[in-house]
Amino acid sequence: MQVYCSKQHTNNGSNRFCTHCGEPLPLAVGQVVDNRYQIIRQLGQGGFGRTYLAEDRNKSNQTCVLKEFAPQVQHQQDLQKAKELFEREASVLKKLQHPQIPRFHASLQVKIGSKDFFFLVQDYVDGDNFDQLLEQRESQGKTFSEEEVITLLQQILPVLSYIHSLDVVHRDISPDNLIWRRSDNLPVLIDFGGVKQLPASQGFWRTKLVGNHTLLGKKGYAPEEQLRQGKVFINSDLYSLAVTSLVLLTGKEPQKLYDSFQGIWYWGKEINVSPKLETVLKKMLSYKPSDRYQRADQVLKDLPSPNATKIPTTHATKLKTMVVSPGRQRASALVSKLHNKTQAISKAIPLPVWIRPFAVSLGGTALVVLTGAGTWAVVNAVIRSVSSITVPSISLPQIPQLPNPLGQPVSDRNTSRNPQEIFSRRQQLEIPEVFFTRLVDNSFYTSKPELKGRSLTSKSEDAALRDEWYGIADNLLNKLEQANLSTASRRKLGSYSTKDYDNWRRQARARQLGDYTISQLNKDTNEKFEQLFPGERRGKLSQQAFIQIWYAIAADQVSKVQSGK
The missing domain is CATH 1.10.510.10 (Transferase(Phosphotransferase) domain 1)
Known part of the structure; x- marks a missing residue:
């Protein structure tokens, strides 16, 4: 495995320092610092070092942030001054006790290789x-x-x-x-x-x-x-x-x-x-x-008083935050409006054969999950008729961006699942959270149609339902691991669009994929998808969520063809 320093010099994965410039290389995923903090992934990089998401093995694998101190300076005086800045941050953080400031845990001095490294340990803010x-x-x-x-x-x-x-x-x-x-x-x-x-x-x-x-x-x-x-x-x-x-x-x-x-x-x-x-x-x-x-x-x-402080959400359900269900009148009005729009779309746009597993009848497909603060997300409707291989570009309502202000933290002490473990696995796979929560939501509410329009709460009577939600999340992570997708494809889940498919089709027509045709791509991708999700009835899968996995499989297949593997 190759790793790169901030100057993009290539190094062997076993090296701790760049062989070209001497810069400390990123800590490897899984590496344990101070016999306690196991690296999950790198969060960012700045002038004085990097920050990492880690698990504290002494505190039931609780997540935390390791802030590395490794300044690139030429003179000893500069290094000493940089250390003073680092120590100042540690001393100030120790005295700051505010719920909207990450809590300080510890400062560490650790020898890695032949050099000393310094770390700050703080709360991880999700x-x-x-x-x-x-x-x-x-x-x-x-x-x-x-x-x-x-x-x-x-x-x-x-x-x-x-x-x-x-x-x-x-x-x-x-x-x-x-x-x-x-x-x-x-x-x-x-x-x-x-x-x-x-x-x-x-x-x-x-x-x-x-x-x-x-x-x-x-x-x-x-x-x-x-x-x-x-x-x-x-x-x-x-x-x-x-x-x-x-x-x-x-x-x-x-x-x-x-x-x-x-x-x-x-x-x-x-x-x-x-x-x-x-x-x-x-x-x-x-x-x-x-x-x-x-x-x-x-x-x-x-400050003037805001006319409204309703801040929309990106999530219908989250690992730690559940959504408050909407008022009936507003939900009904939106469902009716969206149904009319999707009916008009259905008359004009055909879908390709490979999308058939995702196609659903428009009668009763407009399901809207909303919050009382105006948050909403739409599970879109797709059409049965198929006559062209062209992937249509369907205009859908946009999902608002900020977390739901009415969402309440959910205690999961009574659940037999480990939400933190699921959270960590998703992060390790680098699967976008917004995509993943939609995927789990779709499966959960499909298996529990009687719960549609109602969100889970932190109450003890919902403990079994929360456990089932986490169980679905765990199973879907297993499926995504079985898919053996590349890191790049996993990172892009939720961002694929018809433009990707159109690009593959153009490449195939231009013989840029050799003898590999778009029909063969559809066949190979469908086969692998069916192995992961066998026996799914037509209309059961959400185009927005599950079709992203189809795209990711196809993207990897195209990459393999291009590389000649």
Whole structure:
């Protein structure tokens, strides 16, 4: 197996350090650190090292985050200063006790090979960061609404008020350092690598790495005094939070929202918000720190009340969060509306032979799972008639992006299944969670049609149902393992589309696959799919969920043909 350093140098999988540049290589999946923390996968990489998702074998395989310290510096003085930053983060994290900040567990010094490594151990926050959520929105031509941004500010400003009361400044607030936690649907502030505790007698802080200033903070998000002068005030965080709000509202990077020549933001042009919110954000974004709000609680007092704080969800059911069922009238209206739309589609679009196992009659197929907060996901209808090999492009209602605000954490102490083990297996296989939960939901509600329209709760009477849901999840993971899909194909589950099939068909017609035809691809893929899901009756499988597995099998088959295997 080959592994790569951050400079993309090729190395043998058994190496601990790059043979070209000496950079520490990523820890291998399954490797145990300090005889306790087993690596599940890498989460990210920064200037001082990498972060990993791990299991704590001393705490019933509870998941946690290992933050590695391995700075690439040339001089001993630089290394010493970098260690001071690392130790500062550890000391600050130890004193931060807030439910919306990952809890600090330990700091470690471990010898790997011939070098010492340092790690911080923290809580793992299960959720997507706001940069990822925004990317999902933009793929549908949407951004965050003003109501959602106001709600975010209302939920995160108390966190800033807390750390600022301890004279701690984060210094790196941006969409990718805010995670929407699935368990309780609250934003969590992460990555305190740039944190600084202000001396009581000093209004700002400056770090020097040898003779040069170490300026922490992202360009466009950090205020002028921080990026140019290395100074930081409590309200420097408020500036960065305001920029984050504008990015979420517009979907554009700060550089496209600000005229650096004139020193003005594009209010009314790129940025369109209500007058009240504009007034608040303008004050947070004042060039001079003295003109800004001085404290987070002052911002909270001036924030307008959102007209609605309904934040939609990506999940109908989750491993740890279940969905609240909708009001009947709204659900009925949507079902009727969707049924009419799908009837119109059915008259115009034929489906290929290979989709037949997924085809269902349109009569009664519009099933909508909604939350009382306006969350909904649609199981689409497909048509029986088949006359062409062309895969149609069916326009479906888009699924909203943020977790359900009404979802409640579910206790699974009474279940015989191990939800954490299922969660870890899915992560190890790198199967997208949104896809996987839809897949399990489809199977669960197909086997329990009497439960359609009703969600599971944390009550003891639902323990058996939760156990059955986890049992289906466990079985489907077994099936996906049996499919022996490539890592790339597993990662793309939920993202395949008719464009992929059209591309394979064009390749076959252009003889780019040799003598391999699209008909043979259909035959081979159907055979393998039938081995995994034998005897499935027509109409039983969801096109949106199960057909993704069909696509993944086909993608791997095309790759094998192209590589000549």
